[in-house]
Amino acid sequence: MTKTLKNTLLALGLGLPLICGSAYGEEVPSYILESIRIKTEDPQQMNYRLYVKDRCPIDTVEARRIVRGIIADGGIEPVQETLADDGIYLLMAIDCIPDEGEMLVYRIGTMFGWVQQDQGVPPAPALIGWPFGSFGSGDSEALLEVFEESVEKAVNAYRSANEGA
16 A cells, blocks of 8 residues: 555545534534524633644644634634533644654544533533534644634634624
8 A cells, every 4th residue: 555545545534524524515504603602601702622642743832822823813812721611612632643754644623512511410521513623644834734724714603603792
């Protein structure tokens, strides 16, 4: 199996769930925007969580700087690593599979979620199934560029969902 074919198969395997969830194209469906709006406690703040797997050749501090910058550029205060009771948060996870040489296969999961708080039931996470993430292969610069685009899409959806609020 050639290296290119191997990278392509790995990228497809990592990204299949994202493709299935992105059948709507680039436009965020109105019911997703409504879910975001309903769960938003303060449209001027955005809670977020960021996970970067150790095997990814990027700096978590740099990824966090990107997230905070994009949220702030959207006129929203970023609130790091907070899972508010039943409030919405932006969840971002970056995973990589290093390949021989400089190429790596990556998956960026970016979606909204919240912790459901029902009386008498342990807290349970809920995720909005329309992902803003992506997958691909390349070097760490390419990964960070795609990550930045995924965060921008999510922040734009958050702003759209809360327009006029």
